[in-house]
Amino acid sequence: MAEPVLAVSGLRKSFGALAATDGVDLALRDGEILALIGPNGAGKSTLIAQIAGTLAPDAGRVTLAGRDLAGMSVAARARAGLGRTFQVSSLAMPLSARANVRIAVQARAPRRFGVLRPVARDAALNAPAEAALARVGLGPARWALPVASLSHGERRRVELAAALAARPRLLLLDEPMAGLGADGTAAMADLLEALRAEVPILLVEHDMSAVFRLADRIAVLVAGRIIATGAPDAIRADAAVQQAYLGVDA
Amino acid sequence: MREGVVSAALLGALLAFGLGAWALGEVFFVNLAARVACVALAGAGLNLALGFGGMVSFGHAAFFGLGGYAAGIAATHAFDGGAFAGVLPGTTSMPVVWLAAMLAAGLAALPIGLISLRTQGVYFIMITLAFAQMIFYFAISFPAYGGEDGLPIYLRSELPLVDASDPLDFFLVSFALLVAVLLGCRTVLAARFGAALALARLNPVRLATAGIAPLPVLLAAFVASAMIAGLAGALFAELNGFVSPAMLSWHRSGEIMVIVILGGVGRLAGPVAGAMLFVALETVIGGWTQYWQGWLGLILLGVVLFARGGLIGALAGPVRHG
Incomplete structure (x- = not known):
């Protein structure tokens, strides 16, 4: 299999006793949209900040197209091929x-x-x-x-x-659907769908219908850990995910 | 293009005032026009940092004064045959004086900017003020160049083809430098560097996300801004035939800032309008009462409250971005 465009391995970040990122591994390949989902407070923003370069991890590494991003500024990461949009x-x-x-x-x-x-x-x-x-x-x-x-x-x-x-070699999109309304969300989803072949996308999104429509794979982050990664159908059926999201015992 | 018309009209008015005063034989007013040009040039320097880079420096008197001292020290050593720091001889060449003034200001601005730009907002204001005060107290206590008494410049330095000791020639030289600096700023600000600087001011996160680190852009603008202020200081010292620590004092920093704000922050010809108004008030109201700065304060209050774009904003409307 080809070298992943984005590889996150063993990433850790703690704030005092709170492990906001607790050993996260992710890999994203060309032609792929990987959705990162998780309940509020799961540590999505902390993880994004470490990939984008605004926060330095305690341990682990992030590579973009085979290049270690450690110590690189936000601007240097952008030049290395990281394109991003913000929640706001x-x-x-x-x-x-x-x-x-x-x-x-x-x-x-x-x-x-x-x-x-x-x-x-x-x-x-x-x-x-x-x-x-x-x-x-x-x-x-x-x-x-x-x-x-x-x-x-x-x-x-x-x-x-x-x-x-x-x-960019990779797009990091932080809730691109937020505040768009139904029509806007559909139009944005069409756009991202068309971009998939051009550039791989790490999509952080709360809109589940968009996530299940677009994502090739979904990674579920809960309390700083990836509890499940897989195809949308597998994630939908995953007991641990249902537990985390719906609070039901499967 | 309305702002361009207003800018050209202001510069034309200043030129006409200087030439008119000369035609009427009013040397005092020719010198006054040269003073406006020097002060406007200092304002143009600060405006590059404050208006276009969003860096509210309260220490630009340091660069203005360093430029003045460069001129003073060059003249002193040209007179006594000594050398600055034992190596740099004096000079009577005006371009060399200008270069020395800009280098002195730029070399000071590099570390000051590098340290100050680690802070933002009110801390940036305070730290630039602190650096300027350090230089001010150094000038007061260092005896070699006059200390508290300052340095006289007995003879202005010389420029080929021009009689710099003639008030009109000196005004025209100052005016030409002012125009050249403003045109230079306009070109650079419209080019790629200016685009990066605008982003660094408006949204540094956007600039970094695009792939350009904001700090080097801001630092370059800060140093260029200081160099222009230094050039203005050299002219100012030669105009007055005197340089003293007063040129380095924080009152002077405030004055330059007032000129920029009166004229219009981030407007190319703002400092020209501000300097004209400032010197006019100083001369006219200052002739009636020694408390002229009270009136200046009221006018500044009016501008800040009611005309936030300053004089240029009132004359040419709001800024238009490309």
């Missing part, structure tokens, strides 16, 4: 959708800090940014608008476009 969109609100995406193209351009050519007329930056915006279904009429004047759903798309514009 994190964009520069006064700037246009195009400018928010353009910076991701700039980050992997050969001259990242040019001081002469204006970015507004720099086709090498604008063309890929606009292609990414079009890819997530945002039309040209919206490109020049400040992100602050876009709808919540459009902002989620801009964030996804920014992640895609960096040509």
Whole structure:
């Protein structure tokens, strides 16, 4: 089997006596959407933070395309191929959708800090940014608008476009459906479905219908441990998962 | 492009004022125009950090004063044949003085920025103030260059083709530098570096997530900002023929900040508008009463409460982002 794009092994992180990440192993391969689910407080955010680089693990390692990410900053991980979106969109609100995406193209351009050519007329930056915006279904009429004047759903798309514009090896999506409503959720699910072949996705999501529709495999995190990993049907039938989610004795 | 028109009009007004004063033989007002240009240049420096980088530095007098001392020390050693730190001789070449002033300010700004940028918000304000105070007290207590009394600059340094000792020529040189710095800032801010700096100010998380670490971008802008303030300080010292620790004091930092806020934070020509208003108030109201700063305070209050974009905001409307 091919080398996993993302490999998490033996990851541990404790806050005092609380083991928020308690020996987590995950592997994600090309062409795959792996959903990470778990009840509130299971340690999903802590795990994401360690993959994204905002939190250093106590033990264990994270590799992206075979490269150990230990000690790498958020920016260095992004350049290594980690694209991510946030639970609450994190964009520069006064700037246009195009400018928010353009910076991701700039980050992997050969001259990242040019001081002469204006970015507004720099086709090498604008063309890929606009292609990414079009890819997530945002039309040209919206490109020049400040992100602050876009709808919540459009902002989620801009964030996804920014992640895609960096040509990532892996997408780490933190609740991309949150707050989208039924139509928005369906549209976002269609989009992610189409992206599956392009880039593998680690999907953290509370919307179970979306998770079961999209995921090739599901990993269930409870109290810092992965209690089950497998195909959606197997997870649905798993006694330990039902116990954790529904509190019923199987 | 309305802001561009307003900026050009402000610069045109300053140039016309200086030339008009010269035509009428009013040397005092020619020097006043040169003073506006110097102060505006210092403001342009701070604006790069404060307005475009979101770094509220309360210590830019340190860089302004270091530039002034570079000019003063260069003139002193050109006069007495000595050497700074035993190695650097004095000079009467104005471009060399400018270079020395910018290097002195930039070299100081590098460690100050590196340490200060580990903090944010009010702590950043306080730590930049603390560094500036350290330099201020050093200048007061170090006897070699005048200590508390400061250093006189008997002769202005020289520039080819120009008579720098002539008030009009000196004003035109200061004005040209101001315009060059503003145009340079405009170019850099519209380019990739500026795009990264805007993101570092508006949302550093977004910038890092895109793959660019915010700290080096902010540090570069901080150092460039200090270098511009240092250049302004060298001009200011040569204009007055004098440099003293007062140029390094925290009042001066506050003054530069007031100029930026009056004119419009993060507006290219904001410091020009701010400096014109500041020097005008200082001269006009200062002629009526020694308590002119009370009136300045009221005006600043009005600007902060009612015109948050400063003078440029009132004249050209809100900032438009690309």
